[in-house]
Structures are given as C-alpha cells and as structure tokens.
Amino acid sequence: SQQGEEDPQALSIQEGENATMNCSYKTSINNLQWYRQNSGRGLVHLILIRSNEREKHSGRLRVTLDTSKKSSSLLITASRAADTASYFCATDGLQGAQKLVFGQGTRLTINP
C-alpha cells in the first residue's frame, strides 16, 4: 500500500528563513495534499497538487511534485513564528475520492 513519508522528522530554523520539507510515497497517485496541524489541534488543508502538475504556489507556500521519483516538497518562505506546527503530506490513490494516506509528519519549529 502507498505510504507518505516525510523528512526531516523535525526541523528548527530562525524566523525569516525558508523551510523545506520533503515527502515520498510508494504507489501512483491521483493527487497529493499538504496539511498543517498545530499541537493538539485539527488539520488545516494547505494545498493540493494533482498528479499532472509539477509546481503550485499559494502565498508563501510552494509545492513541487515529481511523479517519476514519487516525491513532493513543501517550501515555506520567510517563515514566521506562527508557522510552528507539524506538517503532513497525504496521498489520494488512483481510485480517487477515497482514503488519504498520511506520512508521519515533519515537526517544524520557528525560533524568533
């Protein structure tokens, strides 16, 4: 079964720096999504990239997708303290409209 795996597991940077998180998966997908989770809270949808897309932007977020390598990256530019959270990638299989498979997440800490 497909599985998203993020790296690094934890990332700590200074405010204002850029943060890059990576995600790998095992099987073909319909789309890949990134979510943010603040400690003890629910998930917030950040961005969705479809399998026929290579790059997508939303504000300070930039997501890339390389289906040949089965990998994706999430870049947060000009990080802020409020970006401190766990970030998860989730894949939606070819059957579509079905269950999301989540990675273990990257815990991002932005130091002021």
Next chain:
Amino acid sequence: NAGVMQNPRHLVRRRGQEARLRCSPMKGHSHVYWYRQLPEEGLKFMVYLQKENIIDESGMPKERFSAEFPKEGPSILRIQQVVRGDSAAYFCASRPRVVAGADTQYFGPGTRLTVL
C-alpha cells in the same frame, strides 16, 4: 458556513466502557471519513461512509469498532469495551459529492479519547 464539527472534544472512559464519537460534516457534504492519530504519528484511515452506506472500512479493527452515517443526524464512531490502546485522537473529515476538483477533505478538530 460552519466547518466539520466533532463532539465531544475530549472523552475519558474506563476500560470496558463504550465510547461514542460524533461528527457533523460541512453543509452539503455527503462523504465522511474517520481517521485515528496515535501520539507523534500521522493519521491512519479507518472508514469511509456516505449517507446510510459504508463504502470502505478496510482500516477499521475487526472487533469492537463500528461506524454509521444515518440519513438524518451526525456520523457516529462507536468503540465498545474500550482498552488503553484505543487512546488516541479521532478525526473526522468530509467532502462534497464526487465531482471534478472536489478532492479536498476538510477535517474537524478531533476527539481526544483517553482510556483509563
């Protein structure tokens, strides 16, 4: 437009008791998913339901767990005879009917179950 609602937000049960978790999807959403998150881990799919139908329950434990999404009212995840290993955060997500571009699942705040 209210988001996905879950209640209770926190639930404490003793071993052997029953836990009932409720999820009200976003207005207009007829697809509901339940996920479980253990501490320091990602979410794991449990079950996918549409109104009055279970579509995919491949992630549900074979015993003690059941889910429903009746024609009227919220979706319910029921755990009978809870054990300490059931302690986790349970998240519900919803999305609209299957149409192009409606792939995003919107998550509720979760129910944190603690089994003593």
